[in-house]
Amino acid sequence: MIAGLLNMLIGTAISIYITIIIIEIIIHWLIAFEVIKARSPQAQNLISLLSRLTSPVMEKVRKYVPPIGGLDLTPIVVIIGLQIISYIITRILMQVPI
Numbered sequence: 001m002i003a004g005l006l007n008m009l010i011g012t013a014i015s016i017y018i019t020i021i022i023i024e025i026i027i028h029w030l031i032a033f034e035v036i037k038a039r040s041p042q043a044q045n046l047i048s049l050l051s052r053l054t055s056p057v058m059e060k061v062r063k064y065v066p067p068i069g070g071l072d073l074t075p076i077v078v079i080i081g082l083q084i085i086s087y088i089i090t091r092i093l094m095q096v097p098i
Helices: 002-032 039-060 074-095
Strands: none
Touching: 002 039, 002 074, 039 074
């Protein structure tokens, strides 16, 4: 019972973090294509918030994942890594009798 709850909480936290990463990617694309004006205060606040949430993980991974053809693949690597971690944690927790 506790393992199931813990598994659900960890899975939800990882899903929320992945969603934040995807939102950050979309916001950067919208700014690059000038759909959103980066100079607006609302956009600056959103970009700052998303950056503060994702930078600690992204910067550590970015050291090992160079841009390829000008594309930053760090978010993809982080998302795949988080999904692998989620899978491993799920497998471990389902084997623990609590």
